[in-house]
Amino acid sequence: MNHSLNKRNGVAIVGVGATPFGEHWRKSLRELALEASLSAVAEAGIRGKDIQEFFIGNMSGGMFTGQEHVAALVTDFLGLNPAPAIRVEAACASGSVAFRQGYVAIASGLYNLVAVGGVEKMTDVQGGWATAILSGAMDTEWEAYFGVTFPGIYAMIANRYMHEYGLTREQLAKVAVKNHYHGSLNPNAHLRNRITVEDVLKSPLVADPLRLFDCCPISDGAACVLLAPANEARKYTDTPILVGSCAQASDTLSLFGRRDMCTLDATRHAASQAFEESKLSPEDVDFAEVHDCFTIAEILATEDLGLCSKGRAAKLYDEEQTFIGGKLPINTDGGLKAAGHAVGATGVKQIVEAVRQLRGEAEKGRQVKGAEIGLTHSVGGSGATAVVTILRRGDSIP
Amino acid sequence: MMQSASYHWRRYKELYNLKGTRCERCGGVFFPVRDICPNCRREGKVVQIDFSGRGTVYAHTVIRAPPRGFEYLSPYAVAIVQLDEGPKVTSQIVDCRPEDVHIGMRVEACFRKLRDESADGVIVYGFKFRPVQHDL
Amino acid sequence: MVGIVGYGTYIPKWRIRVEEIAKIWGHDPENYRDGLMLEEKSVPYLDEDTATMAVEAARGALRRAPHVNPKSVGALYVGSESHPYAVKPTATIVAEAIEATPYLTAGDIEFACKAGTAGIQACMGLIRAGYIKYGMSIGSDAAQGQPADALEYTAAAGAAAYLLGEDNVIVEIEGTYSYTQDVPDFWRREGERFPRHAGRFTGEPGYFDHVLSCARGMMKQMGMSASDYDYIVLHMPNGKFPMRAAQLLGFSREKILPSLVVTKLGNSYSASSMLGLAAVLDQAKGGERILMTSYGSGAGSDAFSMLVKDGISEVQELAPTVEYYINRREYVDYALYSKFRGQLKGFG
Numbered sequence: 033m034n035h036s037l038n039k040r041n042g043v044a045i046v047g048v049g050a051t052p053f054g055e056h057w058r059k060s061l062r063e064l065a066l067e068a069s070l071s072a073v074a075e076a077g078i079r080g081k082d083i084q085e086f087f088i089g090n091m092s093g094g095m096f097t098g099q100e101h102v103a104a105l106v107t108d109f110l111g112l113n114p115a116p117a118i119r120v121e122a123a124c125a126s127g128s129v130a131f132r133q134g135y136v137a138i139a140s141g142l143y144n145l146v147a148v149g150g151v152e153k154m155t156d157v158q159g160g161w162a163t164a165i166l167s168g169a170m171d172t173e174w175e176a177y178f179g180v181t182f183p184g185i186y187a188m189i190a191n192r193y194m195h196e197y198g199l200t201r202e203q204l205a206k207v208a209v210k211n212h213y214h215g216s217l218n219p220n221a222h223l224r225n226r227i228t229v230e231d232v233l234k235s236p237l238v239a240d241p242l243r244l245f246d247c248c249p250i251s252d253g254a255a256c257v258l259l260a261p262a263n264e265a266r267k268y269t270d271t272p273i274l275v276g277s278c279a280q281a282s283d284t285l286s287l288f289g290r291r292d293m294c295t296l297d298a299t300r301h302a303a304s305q306a307f308e309e310s311k312l313s314p315e316d317v318d319f320a321e322v323h324d325c326f327t328i329a330e331i332l333a334t335e336d337l338g339l340c341s342k343g344r345a346a347k348l349y350d351e352e353q354t355f356i357g358g359k360l361p362i363n364t365d366g367g368l369k370a371a372g373h374a375v376g377a378t379g380v381k382q383i384v385e386a387v388r389q390l391r392g393e394a395e396k397g398r399q400v401k402g403a404e405i406g407l408t409h410s411v412g413g414s415g416a417t418a419v420v421t422i423l424r425r426g427d428s429i430p
Numbered sequence: 431m432m433q434s435a436s437y438h439w440r441r442y443k444e445l446y447n448l449k450g451t452r453c454e455r456c457g458g459v460f461f462p463v464r465d466i467c468p469n470c471r472r473e474g475k476v477v478q479i480d481f482s483g484r485g486t487v488y489a490h491t492v493i494r495a496p497p498r499g500f501e502y503l504s505p506y507a508v509a510i511v512q513l514d515e516g517p518k519v520t521s522q523i524v525d526c527r528p529e530d531v532h533i534g535m536r537v538e539a540c541f542r543k544l545r546d547e548s549a550d551g552v553i554v555y556g557f558k559f560r561p562v563q564h565d566l
Numbered sequence: 567m568v569g570i571v572g573y574g575t576y577i578p579k580w581r582i583r584v585e586e587i588a589k590i591w592g593h594d595p596e597n598y599r600d601g602l603m604l605e606e607k608s609v610p611y612l613d614e615d616t617a618t619m620a621v622e623a624a625r626g627a628l629r630r631a632p633h634v635n636p637k638s639v640g641a642l643y644v645g646s647e648s649h650p651y652a653v654k655p656t657a658t659i660v661a662e663a664i665e666a667t668p669y670l671t672a673g674d675i676e677f678a679c680k681a682g683t684a685g686i687q688a689c690m691g692l693i694r695a696g697y698i699k700y701g702m703s704i705g706s707d708a709a710q711g712q713p714a715d716a717l718e719y720t721a722a723a724g725a726a727a728y729l730l731g732e733d734n735v736i737v738e739i740e741g742t743y744s745y746t747q748d749v750p751d752f753w754r755r756e757g758e759r760f761p762r763h764a765g766r767f768t769g770e771p772g773y774f775d776h777v778l779s780c781a782r783g784m785m786k787q788m789g790m791s792a793s794d795y796d797y798i799v800l801h802m803p804n805g806k807f808p809m810r811a812a813q814l815l816g817f818s819r820e821k822i823l824p825s826l827v828v829t830k831l832g833n834s835y836s837a838s839s840m841l842g843l844a845a846v847l848d849q850a851k852g853g854e855r856i857l858m859t860s861y862g863s864g865a866g867s868d869a870f871s872m873l874v875k876d877g878i879s880e881v882q883e884l885a886p887t888v889e890y891y892i893n894r895r896e897y898v899d900y901a902l903y904s905k906f907r908g909q910l911k912g913f914g
Contacts, residue, residue, distance in 0.1 A: 160498035160499075160501065161498055163496070164498040174462055175520045177545075178558075180493070183495065184491050191489045192489035237494050238494055240492040293488070293489060293510070447665065525579045540618075541618050541625075542613040542618050543612075543618060555663070
């Protein structure tokens with residue numbers, strides 16, 4: 033389905049902001065949302081009242097904090113009533129699906145300035161409850177009902193992938209090592225410690241073969257980006273970033289219903305469409321922020337996005353090509369693993385990071401040199417939803 | 431979870447016995463029961479079928495950080511089982527040590543307690559799988 | 567003539583040895599092995615209970631009666647002293663699981679270890695009176711043994727199901743006889759976790775009075791004696807009691823040993839004598855005669871005089887045998903045993 037035929041406007045990102053991700057004991061959901069929004073708005077030099085609509089990604093304000101109607105809460109707390117706002121939910125892809133809705137709003141020509149936000153407050157519930165709530169992202173009747181957890185689902189993917197492609201436990205650990213290295217250079221990351229392959233292999237088992245250090249943490253956080261038509265972008269910023277394309281695809285909710293357990297078809301479809309619409313190919317990508325809720329997810333993402341062929345991602349890690357400075361930097365801010373995963377905010381945070389890389393604004397030691405084209409990738413559940421966004425420097429925008 | 435009797439009861443027939451759907455138009459066999467064929471949609475003709483309960487482990491793991499309500503069972507094996515009839519199912523594997531589950535293991539459905547979350551609530555029963563050890 | 571049309575059994579896989587329990591309480595294991603004539607007992611897993619085992623046994627009974635459509639089962643009874651609910655029948659769970667619903671009557675029975683045989687008698691009556699075509703009675707228990715008590719060595723888990731009817735009978739029930747009195751030898755009050763027993767009082771006024779009186783009454787009603795029977799099956803709270811009772815009734819050792827599953831499985835309470843009968847049926851031949859007498863504390867015994875038909879040889883292998891279940895075992899230590907029996911608190 034090629035939407036570009038109907039596109040009215042090119043879309044540009046004109047302002048970004050994000051809170052650090054982490055355990056924010058003293059901040060509530062509404063406070064996190066405000067912090068990220070203020071940051072984006074200040075950067076773009078706009079008045080909040082200019083924002084025509086809000087698209088807010090949030091997986092489960094209700095289960096984590098008791099608060100539904102999150103979109104209304106945000107416009108109220110920001111002092112921006114009566115602007116319309118919509119909360120978007122697609123499990124871990126909530127933020128990126130919200131971003132896509134904002135993109136569609138501008139591309140359609142119906143809007144001139146929208147805000148996309150993502151927020152999640154996860155640390156107000158204890159232990160087993162967070163695991164149970166996140167299980168809502170899978171098929172609750174035919175997967176979670178039987179006691180499968182989210183790590184358990186990805187563990188079965190890892191189990192099957194290792195069986196089919198010979199991936200080793202050590203190779204899988206390298207994904208976490210690399211992401212923690214990037215996270216150590218990122219002051220906004222949830223986890224900033226550097227780890228070794230041995231650290232990963234000694235960490236406690238969560239769901240065989242996945243260990244604690246294969247799993248992203250539970251984080252609080254928020255992020256916000258402002259979108260405008262490309263031909264109006266320079267009103268707001270000298271460094272507009274073009275959205276080359278933003279594609280989304282769906283697949284079976286359950287893992288057992290998938291065509292191939294070691295492939296996320298939703299990622300493949302979204303990537304294929306995103307490259308087609310932006311008239312680019314995987315070789316053009318300078319860096320990628322991919323959905324690494326678990327180390328195995330990054331292996332699959334690298335392949336399903338077309339950045340390498342099926343079964344060959346491990347080689348990239350053996351050769352350290354996915355570090356900043358390598359052939360294909362992946363998860364330059366530490367990814368979900370180290371930068372953190374405030375579920376509804378993550379998709380938007382990935383955009384924020386990609387924008388900063390393309391602007392050349394990343395911290396010392398973690399700037400991808402000469403970054404022109406970036407890709408973000410976000411997945412809901414075990415692969416039922418995937419969003420692929422291609423961003424490029426907006427030098428060509430007049 | 432806060433859902434009470436009706437949420438669980440409505441599923442008893444499909445939890446107590448493995449049931450699925452066959453589409454007479456495209457020949458597809460599906461689990462769980464589907465009200466319309468995912469391939470043919472309104473043009474399909476779906477009938478409910480019973481599975482034999484026999485299958486092979488396709489992928490597996492051991493849950494060691496259980497969700498609320500399953501702590502007492504930890505650690506427990508979970509697997510995706512490919513039924514002999516084709517579709518795959520997610521379920522616990524019992525009657526063996528969790529570490530002994532392996533890809534290719536032959537298993538059969540059995541009847542167990544699925545959920546027993548509180549001393550004053552409804553007990554939910556349904557299928558799990560165990561290793562096949564006899565040729566019956 | 568009404569009789570058994572199919573039978574099925576289930577025993578959980580896990581076992582704990584007498585030595586393992588004795589170690590914890592500082593007992594001499596030999597005392598218990600010899601005194602109880604028992605080596606080990608079955609232990610249900612955390613997700614097994616009276617209902618789950620009853621379903622497995624019921625499914626086995628239907629596998630041995632492949633011509634019977636579950637929808638034609640007109641009555642289903644589950645006898646147990648460890649029903650999962652105090653109020654809500656186990657029988658409906660089983661009926662739903664074997665797809666016999668909705669046109670049948672059902673109910674749970676409690677009469678300590680003879681609840682399942684009481685259910686057999688109820689089915690016999692409904693069938694002979696022409697109200698139903700087939701009926702099923704199941705004895706199933708996941709017994710709780712109080713730690714450090716003598717019964718901890720024997721309180722085990724298992725289930726046996728009997729499908730009864732008048733067509734395609736594999737074992738004719740020639741007669742039934744019962745003996746019942748109000749005797750408080752073993753009981754459990756509402757809300758209490760473990761039963762209480764009256765020690766040595768459970769012997770003569772309990773088990774032996776009822777089993778001997780009932781078995782003798784059955785044989786007298788049939789005009790037969792021990793020599794007319796090829797097998798005797800008795801309730802097995804341990805190995806010693808039934809061996810002694812069989813001897814007192816004039817039966818030789820070879821006639822009781824085939825049914826003496828308790829030595830390897832422990833006392834599965836409502837399933838005990840019914841599992842013993844199944845062990846015999848797994849090897850019995852057409853023309854052989856069986857005397858079975860159950861016992862339930864409180865107290866009562868039900869006896870059955872049975873004649874095996876030739877057709878049994880065609881169905882014995884259609885479902886797992888008792889020997890299969892005896893051999894399907896893995897041992898646990900006392901810590902895992904405690905975990906499996908839900909003895910460890912602190913969740914939720």
